[in-house]
Amino acid sequence: MDPCEIEFIGEKSQIGIVPNFNFDPIHLISGSVGPFRAGLPVHIPLWLAVHLRRQRKCRIVPPQWMDVDTLEEIKEEEKRSKFFTKMPSDNYMVEAQLIFGCAAEDIPRCDEIRTIIKDIFDIRESKLRTSVDAFIKGEGTYAKLDNLTLLEMHAIRPILPHALDHISRYQRVASATQRDMSSLGLNTSNLSSSYHSQSRI
Amino acid sequence: MEQNVREEDLELSDDEELITAQKVLENLENAWLNEKFAPELLPQQTEMLELMLGQVAHMEENIKELDKNDFRSIAHRMELERIRYIIASYLRCRLEKIETFTKLILQEEESRADEEKRMSVEETKFATEYHENMENYFKTVALQYMPTLQRSDADQRIVRPNMMSHVFVKAKETVPAVVVGVEDEEVDLVAGSQHIIPYQLISDLVLKGSVQLI
């Protein structure tokens, strides 16, 4: 999946804006947005919010989780836990990138927040790389991936499924070989018997 | 004046059930993702497609009257571009599979009952023409010059998708006792959980809608 498609999907997330204009509700196919009343917050899809912000017709309301203390807690949890913590948004990276790209001034302590989010992402990526490594070496073919976001899955998408396909293929061949050899009455005890392991990445 | 499509529920042809345009779009998006990641050709979501195309046409008519710089016009046009992208990407993805696995898909389709058919009438026509075009070409350029014994192995040339390739899935509902490995170990897929697993093992769940490919 293309990075631009991941962004495309993430852009559907709802976000709060404060418009500086008035407008009646618009009945989009994906749901109604508005009414827009100058000075009053309203929730709209991110793709529309970015457009309005670029036109300087609104300011962005940072999502609740985009706050230094909340993010610090998440970062600590991420460091502490062997597993992936549930992120406050399934598209946290896409949202962060788009909001920082057009509305950095709307986010209090923006630079700090940017740094913490990057730190969290780095910790998760590094955990992912270690897990994938161990997973492939353990010859697993199945794993649970709870709390991984689309962007993070995308980072391993080319490698992991492909590597697993190869492992499966080798396992099937090994299985078949073992069967053939036993049917010929040959000793199979020194063939690997660790075919699989369930793991949680 | 903008016609009110918000409350207008669309009718599904078979049942008397009503469905909102919003839900149709959601279904189409899910179908798009499933098609992208599944190695095999999935059943076309023809009904959803036609409903959405209808909505798109309807909306385009509505906004024709509006000034291009009107915020409403801009918002709608932006959304319509997004929807058109999903539809185009969905159909392109299907065409790619049809062009890669033509012979296999045509064979499997023939053995399916009408309600189980995966290609639309138009796709079937395209697939048939594509296959014929290919066969004629190879015959003309090479096969007719080859010794008889070497020609008749069209079956050898059938391309199949790798059904055991790994996919990322998200469980939409809890599914107990799913086989996840070559040695038949079972796992319960809890609603909302995510996994990586060989496609073949959950292909029926994809068709049923119990899991979503991501």
Next chain:
Amino acid sequence: MFGDKAFELVKELQRTSETLPPFDDDGVRQVLEEIKAIFEENCQQAAAYSHSGDRTLWPLLSFRHAAIQRNKRCLLAYLYQRLQRIKAIRWEFGPIVPNDIKNSFCEPETQWFNSYSKSLATYMRSIGDGQGIDLTGDLKPPKSLFVEVRCLEDYGKFELEDGEVILLKKNSQHYLPRSQVESLIRLGILQHIS
């Protein structure tokens, strides 16, 4: 060595930086002739083998059979790969192919292209009960009807369709409707920032 020419066909195609090199008529013919020649030799020996039951002939027969298969496989790969590229040309250029590329098609390829082109067009037109969609467009997710631009020189006042007037000063940045500023971008007055 058997199969050399066939392999060369495939290699050449992979190596070339051209979208589509001219069809290698000679190369293809050579491979077909080689296949025929090997086959005829095998036929003679196969007859001898079934007569005499001489098993020492078997490896040679197998070898020739393998050589034929290899030739066939390389040849079909060459032809198939070219068709893939021709298909891509249809998706990129539409039904009318630029002359310099058209010259690389052999006659059967031209016919294949025309059939494919027609079939694709018919399919696209038929989508949604005759409504039709151009699947060769919309290749990337849409970004916006507006574009972010930087002004490269002191242009002065620019009036948008809705009456709004913008001051285009050197280095100023603006977010403007794509269709209205395309000409300024083309003239080099505005620069599109992605």
